[in-house]
Every structure is written in structure tokens, then in C-alpha cells.
Amino acid sequence: MSYFNYQSKNIYYAETGNGKTVVFLHGNTASSKMFEPLLPLYEENFRVILVDFLGHGMSDRLTKFPADLWQDEARQTIALLEHLNCGKVSLVGSSGGAWAAVNAGLLRPDLVEKVVADSFDGRTLEEDFARKLINERAGAKQDEQAVWFYQWCQGEDWERIVDMDTRALVQCAEEKLSLFLKPISELKVPLLLMGSIGDEMVRPDILDEYEAISGKTGAEICMFSGGGHPAILSNAEQAAEAIRKFLSQADAKND
Numbered sequence: 001m002s003y004f005n006y007q008s009k010n011i012y013y014a015e016t017g018n019g020k021t022v023v024f025l026h027g028n029t030a031s032s033k034m035f036e037p038l039l040p041l042y043e044e045n046f047r048v049i050l051v052d053f054l055g056h057g058m059s060d061r062l063t064k065f066p067a068d069l070w071q072d073e074a075r076q077t078i079a080l081l082e083h084l085n086c087g088k089v090s091l092v093g094s095s096g097g098a099w100a101a102v103n104a105g106l107l108r109p110d111l112v113e114k115v116v117a118d119s120f121d122g123r124t125l126e127e128d129f130a131r132k133l134i135n136e137r138a139g140a141k142q143d144e145q146a147v148w149f150y151q152w153c154q155g156e157d158w159e160r161i162v163d164m165d166t167r168a169l170v171q172c173a174e175e176k177l178s179l180f181l182k183p184i185s186e187l188k189v190p191l192l193l194m195g196s197i198g199d200e201m202v203r204p205d206i207l208d209e210y211e212a213i214s215g216k217t218g219a220e221i222c223m224f225s226g227g228g229h230p231a232i233l234s235n236a237e238q239a240a241e242a243i244r245k246f247l248s249q250a251d252a253k254n255d
Contacts, residue, residue: 006079012052012058013080016043016047017042020045021049021086022090023080023081023092024049025077025092026096026097028069029154029162031056035048041240054076056153057153057154064164064168067171070099071179073100081112088110090114091112093116097118098120099117099180103180106186107181109187117192117193118231123180123209123213129173130174134166140162141162184216192219192246193214197225197226220246
């Protein structure tokens with residue numbers, strides 16, 4: 001069990017496997033546990049680092065989440081990379097973790113080799129994002145399977161964490177805060193955008209959004225016709241194959 005210090009609080013991380021270092025970043029209301037079932041698909045090829053963002057999983061708790069949550073989580077990620085002190089690493093972010101991963105790449109391209117952004121809305125949130133989120137979270141708290149997931153990831157204080165996250169994201173949406181530290185067109189590291197066409201938890205025009213991002217960044221796109229949210233879990237084997245290929249190939253941006 002390993003921790004590092006960030007702004008006087010302890011952040012939990014764990015590592016397994018061998019090879020090039022890859023850090024997996026979890027989504028909102030989740031923790032690094034969401035990736036544990038996937039480890040056999042990656043640990044033979046990569047040194048996998050799992051981390052719990054502050055306020056989640058086995059990391060120290062917060063009294064509230066900042067409205068610019070994904071930017072703050074990017075700074076936590078950079079602090080982890082500095083703590084690991086192992087040169088450039090790749091980041092795989094899923095759902096909310098995708099924004100954190102892209103932001104970390106924008107912030108410190110000297111530490112980030114490549115970024116995989118899975119199942120996220122891209123450059124902006126939909127106009128009715130806040131309303132949909134409030135309704136979705138209210139339903140989830142009454143859904144046995146969703147509650148099990150929350151408890152599995154967070155422990156007994158899961159409901160407080162879910163409510164804090166909801167408030168932060170609603171504030172972010174209502175105040176129309178920027179989701180990125182810099183324009184995404186300034187991303188200097190290779191990017192793979194991943195998702196599922198039928199994912200009901202992302203914007204309905206997700207492929208159009210991914211293509212627009214690709215036009216600004218040169219990103220590769222990997223979309224699955226089936227599966228739900230997030231693609232890295234619902235299309236686990238196919239996603240792992242695509243991620244392994246992307247992270248292993250040489251790229252002119254890193255030459």
C-alpha cells in the first residue's frame with residue numbers, strides 16, 4: 001500500500017506488471033477499483049499504476065470537490081508522476097478521468113508520453129448537462145447495482161462522495177467553466193479517443209465531437225458499435241487491444 005503527499009493530504013496508488021509505465025485515471029464517483037478486473041489485460045505488457053484521486057477510494061477525504069475538478073485531478077496526476085520519477089509515462093483516463101488525463105498532457109508534456117481519453121464529452125458539456133446529471137444521480141442512488149458499485153469503490157461514505165461530486169459538476173456546468181487548462185489544440189502528445197456509439201452517458205454526437213478534436217490534435221479515434229459506459233470496461237478485450245497497440249507504436253510527436 002503506497003501513498004504520496006499532495007497539498008498536505010495522502011493520495012493512494014498501487015502498481016503491478018512490467019514494461020512501459022501506464023497510469024490509469026478513474027472517473028467521477030469511482031476509484032481505481034474500477035480498473036482492477038482489467039489488470040490481466042495489461043500487466044503483461046505494461047507497468048500499471050492505479051491511483052485514487054483525493055476524496056475517493058483509499059485516498060484522504062475532502063470537505064468539498066472544486067468545481068474545476070478535472071483540472072485539479074490533472075495536477076494530482078502530475079504530482080504522482082513527479083513522485084514516481086520514472087521519466088515519461090502514458091495516461092489512460094476513463095470518463096471524468098479522460099479530462100484529467102488530457103489536462104495533465106496539456107500541463108506537462110515533458111512527463112506525459114501519450115494519452116488515451118475514453119468515454120467523455122470532449123471540449124464542452126451539453127446545455128442540459130446539469131439537469132441530466134442530477135436526475136441520473138438521483139436514480140443511481142436508488143439502483144441496487146449502482147449503489148453496489150459506489151460502495152465497492154468508496155466504502156461506507158459513498159453517498160457523501162456522490163453528492164459532493166454532483167454539486168461540483170453542476171457548478172462547473174452552470175458557471176460554464178473551462179474544462180481544460182489550455183485549448184486542446186495545444187496538446188503536444190499523441191492522443192487516442194475511445195468510446196461506444198451506444199453509450200447513453202455521453203453526448204449523442206460523440207463521434208462528431210471526437211472528429212472535431214481529431215481535426216485539432218491529430219488524435220486517433222477508436223469507436224465500438226456495442227457496449228455502454230465506459231468503453232474500456234464494456235468492450236474490455238477490444239479496448240485493451242487498441243490501447244496496447246496505440247501505446248506501443250512509435251509516433252512522430254515523440255521522436
